[in-house]
Amino acid sequence: MVxxxxxxxxxxxxxxxxxxTAVNLSVxxxxxxxxxxxxxxDLKGSRIGCTEGYCGACTVLVDGKPVQSCNxxxxxxxxxxxxxxxxxxxxxxxxxxxKMFVELQAAQCxxxxxxIMMTLAGLLAQSPRPDRAHILAHLDERHLCRCGVHVRxxxxxxxxxxxxxxxxx
Amino acid sequence: MSECPANLKxxxxxxxxxxxxxxxxVGIRSGKVELGQGATTAxxxxxxxxxxxxLDQIDIMAADTAHGPDxxxxxxxxxxxxxxxxxxxxxxxxxxxxxxxxxxxxxxxPDQLVVEAGQFRRQGHNEGVSYWQLRDxxxxxxxxxxxxxxxxxxGTIDDGHLQRPDLxxxxxxxxxxxxxxxxxxxxxxxxxxxxxxxxxxxxDEAAVKGIEGVVxxxxxxxxxxxxxxxxxxxxxxxxxxRKSAQWQRQTELPxxxxxxxxxxxxxxxxxxxxxxxxxETATHTHQARYSRPFIAHASIGPACAVAHWHDGQLQVWxxxxxxxxxxxxxARTFGLDAESVNVTHAHGAxxxxxxxxxDVALDxxxxxxxxxAPVMCLWTRADELSWSPFGAAMRMELSAGLDESxxxxxxxxxxxxxxxxxxxxxGDGVNLLAAGDLAQPHPRPPLADAPRPQGGGDRNAVPxxxxxxxxxxHHLLPQGPLRSSAMRALGAxxxxxxxxxxxxxxxxxxxxxxxxxxxxxxxEPRARGVIGAVAKAAQWDAQxxxxxxxxxxxxxxxxxxxxxxxxxVAEVEVSETVRLVKVTAAVDAGEVIHRDGLxxxxxxxxxxxxxxxxxxxxxxxxxxxxxxxxxxxxxxxxSEIPAIEIVLLAPEGAASLGGGECAAGPVxxxxxxxxxxxxxxxxxxMPLTPERITQAIHA
Numbered sequence: 001m002v003x004x005x006x007x008x009x010x011x012x013x014x015x016x017x018x019x020x021t022a023v024n025l026s027v028x029x030x031x032x033x034x035x036x037x038x039x040x041x042d043l044k045g046s047r048i049g050c051t052e053g054y055c056g057a058c059t060v061l062v063d064g065k066p067v068q069s070c071n072x073x074x075x076x077x078x079x080x081x082x083x084x085x086x087x088x089x090x091x092x093x094x095x096x097x098x099k100m101f102v103e104l105q106a107a108q109c110x111x112x113x114x115x116i117m118m119t120l121a122g123l124l125a126q127s128p129r130p131d132r133a134h135i136l137a138h139l140d141e142r143h144l145c146r147c148g149v150h151v152r153x154x155x156x157x158x159x160x161x162x163x164x165x166x167x168x169x
Numbered sequence: 170m171s172e173c174p175a176n177l178k179x180x181x182x183x184x185x186x187x188x189x190x191x192x193x194x195v196g197i198r199s200g201k202v203e204l205g206q207g208a209t210t211a212x213x214x215x216x217x218x219x220x221x222x223x224l225d226q227i228d229i230m231a232a233d234t235a236h237g238p239d240x241x242x243x244x245x246x247x248x249x250x251x252x253x254x255x256x257x258x259x260x261x262x263x264x265x266x267x268x269x270x271x272x273x274x275x276x277x278x279p280d281q282l283v284v285e286a287g288q289f290r291r292q293g294h295n296e297g298v299s300y301w302q303l304r305d306x307x308x309x310x311x312x313x314x315x316x317x318x319x320x321x322x323x324g325t326i327d328d329g330h331l332q333r334p335d336l337x338x339x340x341x342x343x344x345x346x347x348x349x350x351x352x353x354x355x356x357x358x359x360x361x362x363x364x365x366x367x368x369x370x371x372x373d374e375a376a377v378k379g380i381e382g383v384v385x386x387x388x389x390x391x392x393x394x395x396x397x398x399x400x401x402x403x404x405x406x407x408x409x410x411r412k413s414a415q416w417q418r419q420t421e422l423p424x425x426x427x428x429x430x431x432x433x434x435x436x437x438x439x440x441x442x443x444x445x446x447x448x449e450t451a452t453h454t455h456q457a458r459y460s461r462p463f464i465a466h467a468s469i470g471p472a473c474a475v476a477h478w479h480d481g482q483l484q485v486w487x488x489x490x491x492x493x494x495x496x497x498x499x500a501r502t503f504g505l506d507a508e509s510v511n512v513t514h515a516h517g518a519x520x521x522x523x524x525x526x527x528d529v530a531l532d533x534x535x536x537x538x539x540x541x542a543p544v545m546c547l548w549t550r551a552d553e554l555s556w557s558p559f560g561a562a563m564r565m566e567l568s569a570g571l572d573e574s575x576x577x578x579x580x581x582x583x584x585x586x587x588x589x590x591x592x593x594x595x596g597d598g599v600n601l602l603a604a605g606d607l608a609q610p611h612p613r614p615p616l617a618d619a620p621r622p623q624g625g626g627d628r629n630a631v632p633x634x635x636x637x638x639x640x641x642x643h644h645l646l647p648q649g650p651l652r653s654s655a656m657r658a659l660g661a662x663x664x665x666x667x668x669x670x671x672x673x674x675x676x677x678x679x680x681x682x683x684x685x686x687x688x689x690x691x692x693e694p695r696a697r698g699v700i701g702a703v704a705k706a707a708q709w710d711a712q713x714x715x716x717x718x719x720x721x722x723x724x725x726x727x728x729x730x731x732x733x734x735x736x737x738v739a740e741v742e743v744s745e746t747v748r749l750v751k752v753t754a755a756v757d758a759g760e761v762i763h764r765d766g767l768x769x770x771x772x773x774x775x776x777x778x779x780x781x782x783x784x785x786x787x788x789x790x791x792x793x794x795x796x797x798x799x800x801x802x803x804x805x806x807x808s809e810i811p812a813i814e815i816v817l818l819a820p821e822g823a824a825s826l827g828g829g830e831c832a833a834g835p836v837x838x839x840x841x842x843x844x845x846x847x848x849x850x851x852x853x854x855m856p857l858t859p860e861r862i863t864q865a866i867h868a
Contacts, residue, residue: 035401044348045341047518049469050550054799057469086342101340102332105765108773109205110339111470111518117340139807144799146469147205147519148776149769150810 019087045085056143059115066122094121108147176255180238192301200240201252207766219260221284242491246827261319346515357536359394364793373413390608437644451570462786464560470518472525476533477543488517494594522656528602555794560656563663575679580636586626590619628660658833665834682711702755707738715846722842724835733758739839758828778836780805
């Protein structure tokens, strides 16, 4: 169990599991999940992008579902399980997505990429697995890429969808 | 190549470029930096090839002003052409120094030796000696200019499946400047207004000082910022400062009509740099006017820097494209010697040009001066989208004369634009945002643009076509309503859009197929080569009349008229929206070092240029910036991405040409021409939105 210090007079204790580790966090009011991951847990793979839920660079999985951690208060995920890119070794679908992205070099600067991979892992791990159109609609809604690696991301999606369900690599 | 490359000449000591690390590794330190474009991987491949090593034996060290070479800016698609040439030469000289030492040890001559995986061996012999065994015998503190010109092996070790070493880390955790950790790191935020012409008069510093976790409030003239134990606290303190801030408006902004109407009232600095005598054989004339708005860099990662003062020395970590120019500008701002400032490069999110990276470095240094610990300063999303310099708005007016046979005999191109180059270090002054806000302000340099032949607003204003008498005029405007500076391709995006749209208009007047018309005016073989290749790949049908919402169009340019050749065919379907169906490109960038890296750059360049051309415009209102959030600045999304096909041409023996920016202009023009082909009407003002298309149809 990891316990982090209180930050203010209004701090409340919240329990959650991050990448398989039980964590006891003392947080103020609406402290966003992203701040806790980056500043207190040193999990930097979830990026600071827009802090208002548009770009998706901060996306993590909460109980398996893609969530933008920049505008998700910690209190709303108390008792839940959080997976970040650093938890890929515990999440076979995420590990498979990550491997595919590296293989296809589906990144340029790589700043938006981890968020996109988290969303894909969350969607692909769902049962039944959603189709391409559903995945694209989800990406349109929640992710931005400025370098223009979309073509490679789409290729990665097609390859991942062609793999048997549950395949991790 | 027989002459020492310019970047090595300017930094001739080999130890600035190369270091023999512990076996089996060699460190390289380039002045060209990783911007997400894969430059450092390509440079490592060049070094590995010349040294006879595998790529994974190369350690890529961070660019740094204390230890590494000064290669100016990582910009203009010059990293391989210039930085790569220097690295190749330096690595080959290290190999030859080692070969001499190895020959001495093995009792032979260097020409009898081969190098494999870092081992020098005589041909047919097993015993050898490695770089690392020779370490004490190799002196890298020598000048490249005092050594003979080395034999360059050239070529690459690219098997097409190469993976960028930096991406492996980034795609599994930390890797960016925003992720840097120091035990005593503090967090800073700065207060900037919502209006480009507002200046801070006062704010309630006392209220902020009382917030638990706030370490310092910094005020210097019109500059204000906070330093706190955590970024959350810094943000909370910033919100309090902002609430109490009183601003003074220096001037009001002209109205934004979306068509650069403000340019009518600006006084340009005009240069007619090409003015050939006009012939009298023209029987037809045609003219047209084109425009593009200001465009945001819109990096996904907000600008960030870390600064630390100790013993009067300033250490800065920055994702700047030019660590040496930044060092000199910071030194000038603080009245220090350049040697008292060190800038170390750290990776940032894709920047695509001069964004806020340099400005935030000064912000961080100003905040860190008030405390005794390193300070990480981060910009807000709103400031990233409005205080980063914008790609400059442009207006292009073209006219041409055709003779009786339909050949172009006269060509006139005039471009109006504020500067495309206000990077720190260009001109006498300080081009860092906060420098003008300080109690003792540093003035900006006088108005200037990137010099020809590369050019800024006039980049690619001279057509590559044989068009008879040419008159080309650059009207450099003073700073417009928004601050502008270098953005990927600079003026090439607007100028090529105009030239290539105009070529299609002229082809139509002459009753010719656009490709046949271009080839009738184009003698350069490599230019003809890419146009021919793209026509073939896209199965161009000269008889295709288009219409009914379906169209295809071509765009061509040689980037800067000096870099890579690129021809693009775009296919569109236009109904209520413009659907970009497919983009086919043919690129000749000479010798290719890292094939997948170049492909990735071209793909990304196509998508980014399509986004600019179809969707993007940074505007303003009387209240200030209009782009404060991604909601205000839509970019192309996943379901709008076209199919992309790229053909790479690499004529034998052709040197590497910068390729990272070559697609921007041709893509814009190809889309514009495809829309015109689909509808029979042309939109000459970017972005080519459904609203503008509807207006053109009803005009």
